[in-house]
Amino acid sequence: MKNIAVIGAGTMGNGIAHTFAQSGFKVQLIDINEASLERGIATITKNLDRLIAKEKISEADKSQTLANITIHTNINEGVKNANLVVEAATENVDLKLKIFKQLDEACDKNTILATNTSSISITQIAASTSRPDKVIGMHFMNPVPIMTLVEIIRGYNTSDDVTNTIMKLSKKLGKNPVEVNDYPGFVAxxxxxxxxxxxxxxxxxxxxxxxxxxxxxxxxxxxxxxxxxxxxxxxxxxxxxxxxxxxxxxxxxxxxxxxxxxxxxxxxxxxxxxxxxxxxxxxxxxxxxxxxxxx
Structure with missing residues (x-):
C-alpha cells in the first residue's frame, strides 16, 4: 500500500489526500476540474501552514507532503498504479456507480476500491464492479487531517482480508478505525x-x-x-x-x-x-x- 489515488479534490478529497501524503504515501489527487485541483492544493498548503504555526510539523515536512501529491484530470491515468483508490466525489449514487464502474475497468485487478460515502450502500456500489470483495467504505470525518475516526464499512461481499488491510492502513494514518456493517447511515x-x-x-x-x-x-x-x-x-x-x-x-x-x-x-x-x-x-x-x- 504505497500508491493511493483519491477521486475528488473537494473538502473531503483534499483532506484525505493531505492525510495520506503527510503519512508518507504517494498520492494521485484526481478531479475532472483543474480549478478544483488548484483549490485543493491551496487548501492543503494552507492547512500545512497552520500546522507549522502550531509547531506540529516543520517546513521540511510541509515540502515533503506536497511533493508526495501529484494531480490529474484523467481518472484512468491517475489510478494506473494505485494499490488503493478512495472515492470522495459528491454524495450522489448515480455518480458513484459511474465512477466505480470506470475504476473497475481502469484499475489492476488487485486494487482495493474504497468510497468515502457517508450513507450510500457499499453493497450497491460494489455491485457495479466485478470485484465486490475488494470494495469497502472508508468514511472519514471532517476535517480529515484532524478528526481521528474512520468508519470502515463492510459491504455484503467485502472480504476479511480487505477489511483487515484497510483497518491496519487506517491505523498507519494515525486514525482510529471502527468496523461497521452496511446499513443506511452506518453508525455516525x-x-x-x-x-x-x-x-x-x-x-x-x-x-x-x-x-x-x-x-x-x-x-x-x-x-x-x-x-x-x-x-x-x-x-x-x-x-x-x-x-x-x-x-x-x-x-x-x-x-x-x-x-x-x-x-x-x-x-x-x-x-x-x-x-x-x-x-x-x-x-x-x-x-x-x-x-x-x-x-
Missing part, C-alpha cells in the same frame, strides 16, 4: 442526522430559536458545537441527502427530512459553503441568524 449518521433533523423540527415548530437550541445542546449535553451550527458546517444539502437515503432505506417516517431543511436547500442556503444557513457567514454579518426568514 444514523445517530447524528436524526438529532440534527429533530433540532430543525424544534426550530420549525417555534419551540426555540437557533442560538437557544445550539446553546442547550452545547451547555446541557457538552457538545462542542450546536446541532444547527454543525449542520451548517456539514452542508445542509449533504444533511438532506443523507436523510433521504435513510428514509428510502428504512421507510421509517422518523427519518423524513423537516420541511424547513428542504426549503432552505431549495433556496440555496446550504450553510458555510454558500455563506448562509442557520447562521450568516458573510463578512458583514458573520454568525448572525438568518434562518428565521424561512419559518
Amino acid at each position: 449518521n444514523r445517530i447524528l442526522m436524526p438529532m440534527i433533523n429533530e433540532s430543525i423540527e424544534t426550530l420549525f415548530n417555534g419551540v426555540a430559536g437557533v442560538e437557544e437550541i445550539d446553546t442547550v445542546m452545547k451547555l446541557g449535553m457538552a457538545h462542542p458545537m450546536g446541532p444547527l451550527q454543525l449542520a451548517d458546517f456539514i452542508g445542509l444539502d449533504v444533511c438532506l441527502s443523507i436523510l433521504k437515503v435513510m428514509y428510502d432505506g428504512f421507510k421509517n417516517p422518523k427519518y423524513a427530512p423537516c420541511p424547513l431543511l428542504v426549503n432552505m436547500v431549495t433556496a440555496g442556503k446550504l450553510g458555510v459553503k454558500s455563506g448562509e444557513g442557520f447562521y450568516d457567514y458573510s463578512e458583514s454579518r458573520k454568525a448572525e441568524i438568518v434562518a428565521k426568514q424561512f419559518l
